Amino acid sequence: MKKNLLTFAVAAAIMVPGLAFAASSSNNDTGPVLYGYAQITGGQQWGTSTNGSASGSDGLVFGANRIRLGVKGEAARGVTYNIEAGWDNAAITGNTNVYGGNLLNNGLGNGGNASIINAWLNYAPVPFAQLEVGKFKLPVGNEYVSKQGNELPFIFRSMAQSLVPGRSAGAMIHANNVMGSGVGYAVGFADDSSLDAYNAYNWAENGSMPFGNGQSGYLNGSGNYIAFARLDYDFMGPLLKAEISGSRMSLGSTPDGNPAASYGLSRSAIYTWNVGIHGGIMGIHYLASYTNMTSGRSFGANGTMNDNGMLATDWNVGLGVNLHQMTLTPGWLDIEPAVRFDSFSINNHNGYDAKLDNTTVGLNYYVNPNNPHAAEIQVNYIIPTARNGKFGTGTPGGLFGGNDAPINGMAYNTLMLQFQAGF
Numbered sequence: 001m002k003k004n005l006l007t008f009a010v011a012a013a014i015m016v017p018g019l020a021f022a023a024s025s026s027n028n029d030t031g032p033v034l035y036g037y038a039q040i041t042g043g044q045q046w047g048t049s050t051n052g053s054a055s056g057s058d059g060l061v062f063g064a065n066r067i068r069l070g071v072k073g074e075a076a077r078g079v080t081y082n083i084e085a086g087w088d089n090a091a092i093t094g095n096t097n098v099y100g101g102n103l104l105n106n107g108l109g110n111g112g113n114a115s116i117i118n119a120w121l122n123y124a125p126v127p128f129a130q131l132e133v134g135k136f137k138l139p140v141g142n143e144y145v146s147k148q149g150n151e152l153p154f155i156f157r158s159m160a161q162s163l164v165p166g167r168s169a170g171a172m173i174h175a176n177n178v179m180g181s182g183v184g185y186a187v188g189f190a191d192d193s194s195l196d197a198y199n200a201y202n203w204a205e206n207g208s209m210p211f212g213n214g215q216s217g218y219l220n221g222s223g224n225y226i227a228f229a230r231l232d233y234d235f236m237g238p239l240l241k242a243e244i245s246g247s248r249m250s251l252g253s254t255p256d257g258n259p260a261a262s263y264g265l266s267r268s269a270i271y272t273w274n275v276g277i278h279g280g281i282m283g284i285h286y287l288a289s290y291t292n293m294t295s296g297r298s299f300g301a302n303g304t305m306n307d308n309g310m311l312a313t314d315w316n317v318g319l320g321v322n323l324h325q326m327t328l329t330p331g332w333l334d335i336e337p338a339v340r341f342d343s344f345s346i347n348n349h350n351g352y353d354a355k356l357d358n359t360t361v362g363l364n365y366y367v368n369p370n371n372p373h374a375a376e377i378q379v380n381y382i383i384p385t386a387r388n389g390k391f392g393t394g395t396p397g398g399l400f401g402g403n404d405a406p407i408n409g410m411a412y413n414t415l416m417l418q419f420q421a422g423f
Helices: 002-020 142-146 159-163
Strands: 033-046 060-076 079-086 115-123 130-137 167-175 183-191 225-234 241-252 268-281 284-295 310-321 334-347 353-366 375-388 413-422
Touching: 060 115, 142 159, 142 241, 142 268, 142 284, 159 284, 159 310, 159 334, 167 225
Parallel strands: none
Antiparallel strands: 033 060, 033 413, 060 079, 079 115, 115 130, 130 167, 167 183, 183 225, 225 241, 241 268, 268 284, 284 310, 310 334, 334 353, 353 375, 375 413
């Protein structure tokens, strides 16, 4: 009897912690629930010496598009939390000091280093008015908000990611499907020190000067915030969902004495608005979106800023057809052909006017159709079907302080292969 009790105690000591960290995506679990995924990505480009840029290599590169690890759960009834770390674009060499290392995707992430990308608490006294505080993805942009990184039908998001505020620390009131009406909303504000690189709201690129001159920069803000709102409507369940969202961030003014790239700029603001639809049925999935960003300040192009203002837009449409869900292939051959057209343009009203179109042809293979994103393989071929201006390696005039194409944009023919595993 004692031996049986001892055996049971040992088994319980091993199994109980494991059950507490069971793989689950439900925030209703008391938790903590451990979750994560990794995307190992390879890329190969061709024709990198065109469009007036210096001759470049057509080399193969391997890295990690996204590596995520998080803990979430329910701290008390109605109070949930999520803390997620990311090692996005980790280089195979680990060296990010020389030419950015082997980073993919314009160096998004934190140079392959760990960073906390989400850290929020959500309080839901009633389901139609929940309060979320912390660092989270601001609810602006159709694809950016509606699709998680491990559920994307394409390896990269659309170029519209350049025009939305990304993640920042703030607070919002939100709800989904209010009183069964199909209406969802979010409204709130966030700190203007957005840490997502290379987008229009990044303070390091646009000179917004988010910190004041008090006792400490991190205890004394500039008084400028990102205000945002979102409204969505579920028309017919999974068949069609539409949304409209927007954000505004004051850039403030910069006093004389700063570097020439940003001094003496008047007070202005950035505005972004987005409309989009997405849905699907019987294995057919689609998404369409339009994003418009205007600013009272031109920033980033050729590394300078001025008060001429700028306009940038992106529109994209995507379609995927899952052959297994359409009962055309067996479960062991769960494949999904997909195609997307993405068109980006920018004008800084100071002689710089550029356009980049990308057509992406892809194929997704899901190892287990009952849990498709636990293990999958994605192949994308990206074709720059239009490239007006000087998007490309080694040429001036890139977006928001960079010399390259917009976030997720490809200036050259690109073949990508990605392996994903998650739990």
